Amino acid sequence: MSHRRSPSLSAPGMLTLAVTVLLAAPARAVSSPTTAKEACKKQKPAPPGPCNRCSDLPRLNKELSEQQFVRDKFQEFIDWRLPPIAKPTDDDKKKKMGPTALMVDFINAEFSQYLHSPGGGGGHGRATLGTDLANCGLVLYPTDDKGDNLTDKDGNEITCPTNKDEVKAMYCPAVADMMLTHEGQHQIDCRNNKKSSQPIDLSEWRNYAAYDVRGYTAGIANLRKSIAELSKKCGWKGSTNKTKKMPLPPSGNDKRTDTDVDVIPTPQEIDGLAKTLGGKK
Amino acid sequence: MLPIAQCVLVLALGSSIRAQGEKVDVPAVQKKYAASCTASSTSDACKQMRWQLESALHGDLLLSMENGDAPPPSAIEVGLNAETPQLRTLALQIAPQGPARIKAAVASLDSPYATVREAAAAVIRSEGDDGQRRMLDRQASGNRPEYPVADAQPEPARLKVKPYPGATYRYFASGPEQAYFSTADAPDKVVAFYAQGGQKAYSASELKQAMKSRATSAMDQSKMIQLIQEAQRKGQDPTQAMMAWQKSLSSLGSDPTRNFEGKQGVVSPRYIPADDTFSRVVVVFRDDLTGATAIAVPLPPLAADAPMPTGDEVMKSVARQQFMHQPTIDTPPAGD
Secondary structure (H helix, E strand, O other): OOOOOOOOOOHHHHHHHHHHHHHHOOOOOOOOOOOHHHHOOOOOOOOOOOOOOHHHHHHHHHHHHHHHHHHHHHHHHHHOOOOOOOOOOOOHHHHOOOHHHHHHHHHHHHHHHHHOOOOOOOOEEEEEEEEEOOOOEEEEOOEOOOOOEOEOOOOOEOOEEOOHHHHHHHOOHHHHHHHHHHHHHHHHHHHHHHHOOOOOOOOOHHHHHHHHHHHHHHHHHHHHHHHHHHHHHOOOOOOOOOEEEEEOOOOOOOOOOEEEEEOOOOHHHHHHHHHHHOOOO | OOOHHHHHHHHHOOOEEEEEOOOOOHHHHHHHHHHHOOOOOOOHHHHHHHHHHHHHHHHHHHHHHHOOOOOOHHHHHHHHOOOOHHHHHHHHHHOOOOHHHHHHHHHHOOOOEHHHHHHHHHHHHHHOOHHHHHHHHHOOOOOOOOOOOEOOOOOHHHHOOOOOOOOEEOHHHOEOOEEEEEEOOOHHHHHHHHOOOOOOOEOHHHHHHHHHHHHHHHOOHHHHHHHHHHHHHOOOOHHHHHHHHHHHHHHHOOOOOOOOOOOOOEEEEEEEEOOOOOOOEEEEEEEOOOOEEEEEEEOOOHHHHOOOOOHHHHHHHHHHHHHHOOOOOOOOOOOO
């Protein structure tokens, strides 16, 4: 069993700690509603923990499961599902939502339900990074102390312009790469749409679903590659097939209907790799 | 430039949704759970706490084994009965070979989680007796998600036939195309239930004959004209009547007996059409592989019940198709 040692709390030590905590706590507790100016004030994030140890494999696999869950939900809207309709009993905010917002709201609710199922591991879903369609730039969603996305006085989520370096400073490499690849796909699709002679409305729900599946699939492919590489370093012998096909909706210039993604160990194999070789780096 | 009205949506486009993890104070949850819940508690709060504790135990087990410690038998016992698929899967893997493990594996075949069923099947394959191993032949094939999401039992609206009272939905034998139920009642009693209201129970040869007769009658053009006239008389849309007629014809081309006749463990299957068009045929038989009476209910594709897109939606879809066929204007994605 692994145990972290608590610092020795002698009386003078305890006092120093209490003073530090008291000084640190109220430094900047931004909560909703707030303004973009206040929410986007740069603050140095805590350095991310590592994710290149064998014992990190279950955590990366959990991240992958979550991404695949959301991707598959958007795929349902390409295959057969229609956006829900607001009910008379819904609140005013929901009643004002269009089909795209209702679709995203539905997927968020399904994701939250999944996270609170026995296999989900708890927590709640939230938008983390995004692509601003006006300029195809990268934006992040700042959060309050509880980890909820900050909103303005109208209840809209606030976004702040960001860049790759900032993202890399916030997340461990495998997760940061996955997120940047996901958004990188959106940025490419966004720029292509802008250059197109017949741009489409990317906020229309069918297009939104298709382009989000493209983003999730790109991120998933990247994360699967990281997991496969780390698993091999941890003693995984690999699988007969190195890759498998994952469906991909085509876009203007990208005619592919599927993409190759790395085959990774099964969840049982991942547990095995994590427990036999983990944390020795 | 995009219209102002779209700005809110524009900002939200392409956002990566991730899970915001929550920190769990395990000792506090343990204390609260011990004080207010039991293993059979069904309240949401107790369930959430149980799952949190099971997740923590899963993590602790991995850490302890990483350090070379043998997993304690009590933890394995908890794991074999866990609701959390990750813990149950791990426990099935690490439990010592013996009756407790095989018993848990057989029970786990009915887990709603494909990942748990896979681990259970692996145990049964290596340690099960002949009867237990034969049960694996009843496993439904088809792709399953790689993540631990529970398969959902089809809702009555999708099932479209009454569920047999007291029958158990068997996850391992069910799939997107068929729901499989088991009951201890005799096949005759189950057949009598589904034949209520004048439905006939057929043997395979009788069913094929009945479907052939039905096809001959349905292909009669006068029947189609009759349907259109009837719809007009009732003030209904004749197109809908035509579509329903065409749908009924398509079902006549399939063979509901194909997956049952001559298959291992299937004894005296009887076929009960749930409607006059033979679009859905419930199959009842004695299943020697599971040792119970089986009820197999075919399921329509998920898309079949989805509403038709509106004209506007069709136009938008066409616009996207056009966009897809434009010349290349940028290099393909390179992982950015």
